[in-house]
Amino acid sequence: AVVSGTTGWTDRLSEIEDQVKSEKGSFMYSSNFSIGVNILFNLNKRLANIMNVLSSYDVSLEEIHHIRKKDAPSGTAINLAKDIINECSNYNSWILNKPTALAKIGIFSVREGEITGTHKVKWSSEIDSITLEHKANSRKGFALGAIIAAEFIQRKQGVFTMSDLLGF
16 A cells, blocks of 8 residues: 655556556555645635636635745645636636736745645635635644555555545
8 A cells, every 4th residue: 555645746647547456556645635635625626616607706826835845836736726727617727926817827835934834725806705725733734644544545455535535
């Protein structure tokens, strides 16, 4: 059984699925093992689906992490954007540190202090705004989620995500 929290490889997911199947193994992957972030992923998809018919709203994302984090935007922010793109036909890509425009979702990346991780999805119109936010208060949630994931895939075969674990 393998649990992976790395990002940037899912374009080769079918290869992994084939290998897991041929070896009768188990593989769990996620860009983020925090239970709270995975709830955010689910809410983000639902809200993006609703917003698909409300063209008066524009979306933007912000992610804030500690100064030692090398990648920008984070894998979590990219997954949030991809889920919006999949659910909302108004968007087809994302751009880094620029405002949302021309079917592109603006993702703003901030690196400061010792911030563990904050992700915000904001839908704004002329009359109001809706914000989904997850703030990691410590790194313990990432470790706990990975342990729960490892326990979940024991004695199972196949490829799994946190949605399988959480039932959504």
